[in-house]
Amino acid sequence: MNLASSSTGTELLLLLFAFVLSMVIGVERQIRQKSAGVRTHTLVGTGAAVFTLISAFGFPSVLFGTDVNVDPSRIAAQIVSGVGFLGAGVIFMHRDMVRGLTTAATIWMTAAVGMACGAGMPVLAVAATALHLITVGPLARLTKYLPSPDRRKLITVRYVDGAGVLRAILATATSMGFEASVLRTEVHREDGRQQVRASMRFTGRTPLQSLVIALDDLEGVTGVQLADDDYD
Template identity: 75%
Template sequence: MRLVSDSTWTELLLLVMAFVLSTVIGIERQVHQKAAGMRTHTLVGTGAALFTLVSGFGFNTVLGTDVNLDPSRIAAQVVSGVGFLGAGVIFMRRDVVRGLTTAATIWMTAAIGMACGAGMPVLAAAATVLHLIAVGAFGRLARCLPSPDRNRLVVVRYLDGSGVLRSILSTATVMGFEASILGTDVRREDGRPQVRAEMRFRGRPPLQDLVLALGELDGVTAVRRRADDD
């Protein structure tokens, strides 16, 4: 058995290119402080490339008249496996879904790694550039487009007399929202006075991010969105 074949250097070059392109995507995710960062994306892309290289070049020694090679079988399994990995970064809390973009990025990174492993580095590099455009420029464009969030109210319940309102307004300001209070009333629930405030938040960021952040503040007992005509 030969340790170094005629295609070994080509395989190493493709593997290194998958490593580099995956790292580029991982750095972008790391800069934006996502759950899956540079290490995760680098490993996913490099691993996908390695599986594809093994599928394409690893079984040449056993080929013969009675043995046929189907490189697409391992590639198909990689796609399925990455789907389970991506699903692991998606979670839902207070009716807000988080992690969809990160899951899609992991899936894209695996595809880029597979393209490198299949001997299509130009396609992999182009896909990396398109990914950066999608998560960068498209993200800013989406914040400028009209959104139904601007026509929604947020109902916040919080403990009275604990300075929670100040924390709510501060959090909204930090996240780029302008808050206006439409009305409040105080009710006793579980033996403690709670304030029910109807508020409108105007701003470019997705409103669901603010809803999730408000729900994690100390003293806030409930947060929900509703349309103006509810």
């Protein structure tokens, strides 16, 4: 698709393409209740398309008849860098667990879709959107059946003794689809309270990082640590 002599109507059509495709990606993120949803992804994709359209078609008319050359790829490179900072805003750490990487990558992907639309390549933008939906949909479900390094991990939980915390731990794990087995417990005093240190093995399809964060938020739990499984 050659847009060297693109009309305003064509530019608006490309912008609409970017808006719709970015919104589709945002709806998928919203349904999965991620930190960045429809509005964020729609704005990122549409904004990237606007910047790309400006860089590709905005300056030649202004510089017509001059000897100044414009490199449209310079703005495209700045879009990639700018969106990288935006994506970093949805990544956070909780203890030694990192969350938000997939959402950050999705924001980056949405910007790429918007840039493809702005550059006059709607077919590529549609293909990229379809591949994104495949990656976070069927492919994500397929990876649940692949061998996971989590199967070689143990969770060590420290909690206050005699307060019913162990029941809450097991109930939380069960509600998240895990099967739990307690391998070893040690009782000790810490901060003037009797506490239990339990080494536990959890098996399930959900990443253990999610369980670690959930257990750490339970009342009576004083510490959660993910470690290698040395009991086999």
